Amino acid sequence: MNVLGLCAGRPDGNTEIMMKEAFMAIEEMCGAQCRLVRVQETTINTCVGCESCMVNHLKGNWDFRCVHKNGSDHFYFIEQLMREADAIIVSSPAYNLLPTGQMIKLLNKMHASGNYRDMVEKENKIGAAFSIGGTDWTNFTLNVCKMIAMELAGSYEALVDAVHFDFMPSRGAVLLEDDVLKRMRQFGETIAAALTAKEKGEKLSYAGTPGVCPDCHGNLLEIRADGVYCPQCLTKAKLQIVDEELRVEFTREAIARNRWSIWxxxxxxxxxxxxxxxxxxxxxxxxxxxxxxxxxxxxxxxxxxxxx
Ligand SMILES: Cc1cc2nc3c(=O)[nH]c(=O)nc-3n(C[C@H](O)[C@H](O)[C@H](O)COP(=O)(O)O)c2cc1C
Structure with missing residues (x-):
């Protein structure tokens, strides 16, 4: 078994330390091989929006890749590691409330990934995500990391854990936070348990921080002219105030028509x-x-x- 950790933090920084804590638990529990990609050190060509890959893939021509040829950046190397992985962990520190630009660049480039989407939709990989911030200015970081993990694993149902921590500014600051390291060990254990469960054909469950949306576990809401939606999966929500508390309800019907569903x-x-x-x-x-x-x-x- 193979676990791939995409880590957009500094070398030996907080995110990388947390990823390694999770890796250690995974290796101890199930012996899976763990590999880490330092996303910030990769060279990834900027997508020029030529749409050649999209047009070809929509016609079913999966062999078409990208106008940027294999070897001109690290994309296909990383993509190959993704293909080989049974589980993919997406992690990033907050950079301007979001995951790092390099992580987003990698996501943009996934359009060029041939039949990857098709392949993971047929058989999901296990996905997980975590993020951190130097302060608590981190609103979109975990939500976007989860979305990336979902795209790489195949569906939100494939996500088994997701967690975020604030107030870790300096390199190594996480080493003063025993609770965080403990949680990352647990994160690794959850992934190891999911790998074993998947091998046995058992159903996976989500052990991460619950969100407002039962579908993608996101904690954001967007107000549109025709109602309130989860901005990540575009599931329409019903809002109610009960005993002065906001209640958010997503109907089965709305969940079935979320943007990441087959529909x-x-x-x-x-x-x-x-x-x-x-x-x-x-x-x-x-x-x-x-x-x-x-x-x-x-x-x-x-x-x-x-x-x-
Ligand atoms: C360009 C840049 C932007 C940042 N933006 C934010 C931010 O919006 N919110 C926040 O909480 N921390 C922000 N930080 C702080 C990092 O999230 C923090 O230093 C974190 O510990 C880095 O993780 P690492 O050690 O894994 O690299 C920013 C750091 C950099 C370099």
């Missing part, structure tokens, strides 16, 4: 197809109208980058 993903793929079809049909008009904006050139010329 939701099909709708999304159809919407992409529809959008491309409309643009293809109107390509002459687009070309004609485009001239005005191409001629209106205001982009600055970027200076040459000098070696450090």
């Amino acid at each position: 939701g993903k099909r709708l999304h793929d159809d919407n992409i197809r529809k959008g491309h079809k409309k643009a293809a049909e109107g390509k002459d008009q687009i070309r004609e109208r485009m001239k005005k904006y191409v001629d209106y050139e205001r982009a600055v010329t970027l200076p040459e980058i000098l070696p450090e």
Whole structure:
């Protein structure tokens, strides 16, 4: 068995120490091989939005990868580690309330991952996520790490643990927090137990911090013109005030129509197809109208980058 830890913290920083604490528990409990990728040290080409991968994959051409060829960055190396993994842990410190930009860059690049999505949807991997912050300015960090873990594992049902800790600013600060290290050991034990359960064909359960949304365990709500939604999985919520307390309810029907359900993903793929079809049909008009904006050139010329 194989566990992959994607860690967007500093080398030997808090996130990495926490990941290693979980790894030690996993190795002791079930002997799985644990590998850590220092995401911040990777080179990942910026997705240029050419959409070649999306268009090809929507046509079922899974062999098409990316205009950035294998070997020009670390993406395919990491993707191969993901393919080999039975469990994937996504972890990041808060950078401006979010996971690090490099972690998001890796997620952006997943569009180029051939049949990875198809493969993990058919057979989920085990997923888990954790995050930390130097203060408590961390609103989106765990939610986004969970979303990334869900994409890499195949579904929110595949998530077995997720936890966040605030107020750990300096490198090594976590080493003063016995409770945090204890929780990370537990995190590892949960993953080891899930690996064993999955091998036996048993159902997995979620042991992480409960969220407001029963579907993705997220703790955010978004107010739209037609109601309140979980912004991660787009499940519509019913809100009530009972005894001066806010109650959030998600109906079975709403959960079944969340964006990551088979229904939701099909709708999304159809919407992409529809959008491309409309643009293809109107390509002459687009070309004609485009001239005005191409001629209106205001982009600055970027200076040459000098070696450090
Ligand atoms: C660019 C940058 C942005 C940061 N933004 C936040 C933030 O929004 N909220 C927060 O709580 N901590 C923030 N931090 C602090 C880190 O989350 C904190 O130092 C953490 O311990 C780093 O984890 P590591 O030791 O695993 O690298 C930021 C740090 C950096 C370098």
